[in-house]
Amino acid sequence: MPELPEVETVCRGLALKLLGRRLVHVEQRRANLRFPFPADFASRLAGRRVEAIRRRAKYIVIDLDDGQILLVHLGMSGSMVVNEKRPALLDRHDHVVFDIDDGTCVRFNDARRFGMMDLVAAADFAGHKLIRGLGLEPLDPAFDGKALAAMLKGRKTAVKLAIMDQRLVVGVGNIYASEALHRAGISPKRQAGTVQGERAAKLAAAIKQVLKDAIKAGGSSLRDYVQANGELGYFQHRWKVYDREGEPCRICGGPIRRLTQGGRSTFYCPTDQR
Template identity: 50%
Template sequence: MPELPEVETTCRGLADVLVGRRLLNITLRRKGMRIPFPPGLTSSMVGCTVSEITRYAKYICVHLDNGYSALAHLGMSGRMVITNSQVQPGIHDHVVFDSENDVRIMFNDPRRFGLLTITKTAAIGNHKLLSHLGCDPLAYQFTPEFLSARLKNRKLSIKAALLDQKIVSGIGNIYACESLFRAGISPRRMAKSIGGNKVISLVSSIKEVLTEAIKAGGSSLRNYAQPSGELGYFSQNWQVYGREGLYCYCDKNGKRGIKVKRILQSGRSTFYCARCQK
């Protein structure tokens, strides 16, 4: 599933080609995806100019000059593909956006867990898809004090807490594993036990990992590439994720036999080093 860095990369790629341009046509090639397309979706967008494209947690927000914003979520396998009107949509291209300067955006999603809807820009934070979401980890409000308060008395693992979108929004499995490794915190630890220097290190690690991943264009997941078609290369920097059975980087030569482990937590794979993370 595309996580915060992949969605941020998508937003930036779309902004480069859409901001300041008018949407000429929108083709809905099915009745909906995860949820039905709302009535008035196309009429609220066609003829309008894109004023800004931002990210809200894992949502793409396309703000229009008529006071409306489109909300898109990539789901498990979705991606936005930038092309031109000469390229015809394929079987998994469910929405086609045509704008000025012969720019065509195709919302491709083989598994159809993504979604697209419309809302008034002024009320976007109150939309039912967004109103329950926690603080964005790259926002200035996401501080050690903030996270410490949200973890207080939480009787769940710190890994599960980071995946709880009501606590902090946008972090997924990959970046939770990588952030915990960088902070030296075991994913098995109870969330309520993370305080003091540990929570300071964790907040710093989360921001660093996400920022580095965005600069790298995200991670090349099975169904994800940047809108331009380029692959993200942060996966080359994974320290623990997907490295089960390989020697940890604290034991590069394998002389001490320290390997990355994988456990299941709430049905999700967690990768960590038992020596580095306490």
């Protein structure tokens, strides 16, 4: 899925198009994504004005004028596509279509359907099942070496799995986990609890930096990601290690290695990461 920088980019793109606008019509085109849609989903959204759009972890959080919040997760393959007009032909994976009061059209497209949408009263948001257990935002100043060391302390799992654990720190997915560990010079296999002190400070800084760089670049993307503004031409990031198995490390020139952790691919340089 889009990781934190991609979700941030989608939020910013959606805000440009939707802030202050009304949803004149919403079409829900199937009964469920990852979860069933809430009851009367489309009718509860029709006529609502968008007051704010923000991000929490990898969730898009849309405040509406009646005190409801539309919660959206893009899953692995979800995207928001904005068009000036509603297209004559929809894609088979366009699951929700929003018609906006200025005539534009926003479609939620998600081939794998690991994404989700829910409607929640603003007062119940913090206690929402999917929100309440989330960890620290990595770009929050409170997320620093000390905070990271405290959350990793005593953990026997590999550090790569730990920094992808949304209960500890949010928004770091499979790509940026590998990238941040390479930047920090830490092996993805290292036991999480041993990342303390200077190492933790370095890793926290590296996580912040890889995320910031990607946000600055407009969000990086892979093949089925479409920016919120609907433009194709998506950004090709030059990863340092991700998806570069066998290619030369940009630091030492040695081959990048791949391994499997928690069922997912990890990429790293065995020379520079310890």
